[in-house]
Amino acid sequence: MKRRHFLTLAAAGATGSLVSPSPWTRLNAATTMQQITAGKTRLNIAGTGQPDTDLWLYNQSCPGPMLRYRKGDMLRAEVRNNLDVATTIHWHGIRNLNEMDGVANLTQAPIEPGETFAYEFPLNDSGTYWYHAHNMGWEQVARGLYGPLIIDDDQDPDVDHDICLMVDDWRLDNDGQIDQASLGGLHDWSHGGRLGNWLTVNGKSAPEFRVKDKARIRLRLISAANARIMTFQLTNASATLIALDGAFCQPEQVTKIILAPAQRADVILDIDRGSIDIAEISTGEPYPAATLLVDPALGSSSLSKTPINTPKPAALPSLRQLRRIPIHMQGGAMGNLQKATFEGAELSLRELAQKHKKLWAFNGQIGDYSTLFAEIDQNNLVSLDVYNDTAWRHAMHLHGHHFWVMSDDPTLALPAGQRDTWLMQPQERISLVFKADNPGLWLFHCHMLEHAASGMGAVLSID
Numbered sequence: 001m002k003r004r005h006f007l008t009l010a011a012a013g014a015t016g017s018l019v020s021p022s023p024w025t026r027l028n029a030a031t032t033m034q035q036i037t038a039g040k041t042r043l044n045i046a047g048t049g050q051p052d053t054d055l056w057l058y059n060q061s062c063p064g065p066m067l068r069y070r071k072g073d074m075l076r077a078e079v080r081n082n083l084d085v086a087t088t089i090h091w092h093g094i095r096n097l098n099e100m101d102g103v104a105n106l107t108q109a110p111i112e113p114g115e116t117f118a119y120e121f122p123l124n125d126s127g128t129y130w131y132h133a134h135n136m137g138w139e140q141v142a143r144g145l146y147g148p149l150i151i152d153d154d155q156d157p158d159v160d161h162d163i164c165l166m167v168d169d170w171r172l173d174n175d176g177q178i179d180q181a182s183l184g185g186l187h188d189w190s191h192g193g194r195l196g197n198w199l200t201v202n203g204k205s206a207p208e209f210r211v212k213d214k215a216r217i218r219l220r221l222i223s224a225a226n227a228r229i230m231t232f233q234l235t236n237a238s239a240t241l242i243a244l245d246g247a248f249c250q251p252e253q254v255t256k257i258i259l260a261p262a263q264r265a266d267v268i269l270d271i272d273r274g275s276i277d278i279a280e281i282s283t284g285e286p287y288p289a290a291t292l293l294v295d296p297a298l299g300s301s302s303l304s305k306t307p308i309n310t311p312k313p314a315a316l317p318s319l320r321q322l323r324r325i326p327i328h329m330q331g332g333a334m335g336n337l338q339k340a341t342f343e344g345a346e347l348s349l350r351e352l353a354q355k356h357k358k359l360w361a362f363n364g365q366i367g368d369y370s371t372l373f374a375e376i377d378q379n380n381l382v383s384l385d386v387y388n389d390t391a392w393r394h395a396m397h398l399h400g401h402h403f404w405v406m407s408d409d410p411t412l413a414l415p416a417g418q419r420d421t422w423l424m425q426p427q428e429r430i431s432l433v434f435k436a437d438n439p440g441l442w443l444f445h446c447h448m449l450e451h452a453a454s455g456m457g458a459v460l461s462i463d
């Protein structure tokens with residue numbers, strides 16, 4: 001099985017450039033309580049001349065407000081639910097207090113319509129993160145309930161522009177509205193998830209970002225897509241990848257960035273020839289995503305373009321005492337799952353699909369929050385030995401911890417640093433190694449949100 005490298009090594013010579021002022025209101029002040037309201041809003045995301053789209057948003061903004069802090073700050077947010085369904089917020093990639101992790105019906109009660117819930121937790125890691133609804137996520141994220149969360153670090157490289165590109169893959173109907181008929185469709189759930197037909201970057205179609213000439217730019221890419229695995233290509237530019245899923249990695253030159261749902265990648269670009277186009281190319285046809293426009297009115301960068309020096313990624317500890325947890329992933333279309341256990345009963349795949357909309361299993365068990373998949377002693381070093389025995393790719397996400405990715409397969413390109421979401425190819429075998437130093441009930445699930453909803457998840461108990 002050939003696996004696609006997460007990031008393709010760049011060949012092109014030109015350095016790129018990226019850029020632009022943030023389109024969001026910047027909420028700040030680490031110690032103040034942020035007010036975040038989930039509600040219904042009509043907003044244009046379908047492009048100029050198109051009708052506004054009925055969305056579910058945080059603070060009427062798409063994406064939701066940028067939350068920006070410094071490492072060591074406390075995040076305090078009062079979340080009000082003005083929707084007519086229950087919701088929660090999960091702070092993706094944050095090694096959080098368990099009771100602040102935002103998983104409805106596992107770590108907290110759902111926030112009912114009209115209610116508020118206060119989240120408060122320390123931010124011990126810097127980098128690019130995001131927050132999103134974690135109750136009926138397959139619908140609530142698809143309708144717009146997500147936003148960026150950025151934590152600055154004293155060791156961040158100096159740049160002229162720090163630009164966050166939050167990308168999404170919407171499925172809109174001919175009226176420019178969320179295609180509601182397809183929400184919950186069993187075909188999508190058993191295949192690659194609910195793929196969209198409309199790409200936005202920061203809620204807009206192919207936005208332009210103005211930058212200084214010769215600028216050094218940090219570009220933070222975040223995928224809020226439900227299911228689509230996107231590939232971003234920088235035309236006329238190469239970039240230095242410096243972080244994956246928030247964590248600094250071994251810097252490397254790239255011209256393409258593959259982002260599975262929920263993944264993030266940070267790159268540094270130096271503008272040395274005019275403007276730069278960023279295209280999404282996963283379908284084979286380049287689709288414009290964003291442009292970085294050199295604007296002479298902004299002047300020219302005075303930063304010296306020193307080599308990029310970032311902190312070393314966290315080193316893998318000794319593996320002498322390793323708790324191995326085998327995870328055999330099965331199910332989905334063209335799969336080999338015949339039957340599985342759901343809520344204590346063994347059912348055929350047909351029954352599971354037709355009566356319960358369950359399609360995926362780990363070790364013959366359909367994921368649900370009432371079953372502990374594994375009980376782990378705190379501070380154990382754990383290896384989730386995952387075998388993707390399905391015909392589909394999956395973006396596997398662990399809550400509350402960051403993991404190292406290991407494999408016996410020398411052809412796999414593995415990250416040197418830690419991640420929180422790993423894209424698995426069909427038939428891939430991988431070990432996700434982490435120190436179980438954060439007590440609580442933590443989900444390990446596919447971030448193709450339709451797969452998670454139909455059984456591809458498990459609860460790990462650490463204490």
Ligand SMILES: [Cu+2]
Binds near residue numbers: 446448
């Ligand atoms: Cu999946």
